[in-house]
Amino acid sequence: MQALSDRAAEMLSRGRTIAQPKQADEIVQLLNRHGYPYNESFIRYQQRFGGIKYRPRGLYHGMEHQGVDLVAFEYDPRNGYVMEAEEIEGRWYYTCADYSYSHLFYAIVMDSEGRIYVRPYDRDDRPILVAQSIETFVERDAVQDDFYLRRENWLAARFHADRLEIWKNDSRLGLQLIAEASDSCTTWWRGLDGHVFVECHALERLGFFNQVYAASTKVLKQLQLPAGG
Structure with a gap:
């Protein structure tokens, strides 16, 4: 268990x-x-x-x-x-x-x-x-619950799954897997000292979409994502 x-x-x-x-x-x-x-x-x-x-x-x-x-x-x-x-x-x-x-x-x-x-x-x-x-x-719910406790307002943007590999290889982002909230269906990642969280699904369907939660527009720009995308 x-x-x-x-x-x-x-x-x-x-x-x-x-x-x-x-x-x-x-x-x-x-x-x-x-x-x-x-x-x-x-x-x-x-x-x-x-x-x-x-x-x-x-x-x-x-x-x-x-x-x-x-x-x-x-x-x-x-x-x-x-x-x-x-x-x-x-x-x-x-x-x-x-x-x-x-x-x-x-x-x-x-x-x-x-x-x-x-x-x-x-x-x-x-x-x-x-x-x-x-x-x-x-x-998974607890990851989101926790980062909304630390900061009330986050900028959200959707992304294509292939971008995750690019971000993982970017040492400036420092993405780390949140292992307890991840499995073969979905993975959660934390980066930039808690200024970005990434949710990636093995298959997007039924309202489950790949999404980034960023602390600022500067973070979204670093990820090359538009605000509200």
Whole structure:
């Protein structure tokens, strides 16, 4: 189980927690009652994060972050705790959370390996892989939360993925990988002593775009990016 950074722990501590099943035996019973297969990754997730609601600081791609609800179970007075999961082409996906930006709402689902996917609530799309673990998903929010804590206003600009290699080879920028927030789906980088942060996705889709957060127009010029690009 991946340890959380101090920044992620601080972000989660500002949230609130609602009641959720936490004991392994109870979670297994609920999975059985719903007819869903045993999922060790889901059980570990529920024990560690179940019920936490948090809201990262700042804007995400110009949209207000409405928050992330790490809530898999809803309580029905007549039926007790209920949850959702579905099988798609032989793989089970367990709805474990949801989040929203402005008016866009997404379900967060987990497979049996603990990988994290998202899917818009208003479309019956196949889940899209966005993180190799829930810890990495949370760490990404924590990176943005932390740099918005240190500075309220950032200039954002999109970029093509091939520019990242150019920047990585520019010693003046000093880009360093933020390992705990990075995996094969997305990488986060910090440079210029915290005056620039870079978010790069393996595949841009469903509102996930490569984006730079710069402290000033001077930084954007150094990256050869237009302000508001």
